[in-house]
Every structure is written in structure tokens, then in C-alpha cells.
Amino acid sequence: MKLYFAGSIRGGRADAALYARVIRHLKERHSVLTEHIGAPSAFPTVEEGMTDREIWLQDMAWLRESDAVIAECSTPSLGVGYELATAQALGKPVHIFFNENRGFLSAMLAGDPYYRIHLYRDEAELFRALDQALETL
């Protein structure tokens, strides 16, 4: 499957290393279109020298091409919120993962019955939830 992994970039890179581990895990059996989101830099290399319009066009093309969206939502991000609403408009299955130790997930996501929400408390629980989500796709 082609997966669109969504995680924060300009909203904050506190979870960049976690994104990288999730992406590596997903790539064991699937293709991840947005692999750059796990890059260690503040602004992933693929976006360097690209205009905002070019980044948006690229990401929207990947979103349309994807079979499903996997979003790690523990760091708040305008772009991820936008991507999840857009994924819904495109009819893509969306699985959202949120670390409960970080507060409360947005009511716009948690309250919208379209999304499959997975709350977790540690990384082992996250990876189990990821595997279970992938099995349903």
C-alpha cells in the first residue's frame, strides 16, 4: 500500500525522531510517500528550495495518490489538521495516533466520526496500535 504519513513540520519538530521510527516501521511492508517528514532537520531536505505553492502541490498529489493516511498528532499542526480534513474529502481511510500524556486531541478530530482514533501512552503501545490499524486497511 501507499501510505501518506502526516506529522508536524512548521508546527514544531519535537517528535521528528518518533516520526522517523514510525515511518521505518511502516516501510517494512508498505511504501511511505511522505518519508521526508521523519528527517532530523527543522525543515526536511525535500522542501529546501521549494516554494510553499510547490510543497502544497506535491503534498496534495501524494495525498490523492495514497491508499490511506497515518497521522501522528501529538504535536499540534495546522498542516496536519488541513491534511486530515482534505483526506476525508477525498474518501481516504485515516488513522490518527495521539499520545495521551501530551494533553487532549483536538475535538475537531476526536469528535468527527470519520476518523479512527488511537490513543497511546508509550511507544510500544503506539506500534501495537499501528500494526492493528494496518491490518484493517
Place this chain on the structure above:
Amino acid sequence: MKLYFAGSIRGGRADAALYARVIRHLKERHSVLTEHIGAPSAFPTVEEGMTDREIWLQDMAWLRESDAVIAECSTPSLGVGYELATAQALGKPVHIFFNENRGFLSAMLAGDPYYRIHLYRDEAELFRALDQALETL
């Protein structure tokens, strides 16, 4: 006009007092459906005792009812990103305000030609941009 003001709640309340000043300004000549977003508490009173589903239903009803969306995006927020993509799907005019001193606005918003983006550096500039945006509505 009926305005839907969008600002961060669970993403962080660092700008709650600013939201209150923007809402007070908007209310001089318009009606603001989401006035609770300027409340000083971490979780605005109107949401106390409501489930996530009830909050989402309420906000989606207000979004459909609104004539335009005014979003202050300096604090990253999943919910605001979701609301802005949904506002676009509903064909609502959307004006986004972002304080340049706070970093870079999401490429998903800055790169999407649908939105009117207003960058500002201080509150006087924000209020001038707000007035200009309101005149175009």
C-alpha cells in the same frame, strides 16, 4: 455578517488574550459565532461538560452558518487546520492572520491559493489587516 473566528484551544492557549481582543474588535460591526475562543480559561466555558462529538457538531453548525472565517494562526492547532480545509470545502471566504515573529505559517495554508493570507508583525498591523479584510467581505 456572521463570522466564524478560529483560534487554538487544545493546541495551546498562549494567544487566548489576543483572540479576545480580535473578537471584541470584530463584534463592533459583526456577530461572532465562536466568541468562547477568546475566553481566558484553558478550556472555554461553553465546552465544559460537552463531549467531543457535541463540540464538533456545534462548531460544524456554526461553520455552515457563517458568512466568512477569520483565523488567527500564530499558535499551531490541528482543529484550526481542520476548520480551514472544511471552510474551503463549504466555499466560505477565509482570511488567515499570522504573526511573522512566530516562525513560518504552514505550507498547506500558505501554498493553497484559496486562502487570503495576512502576515503581521505587531498588533496595530494585525488590526489594520483585519479591517481591510472585513471591507472585502
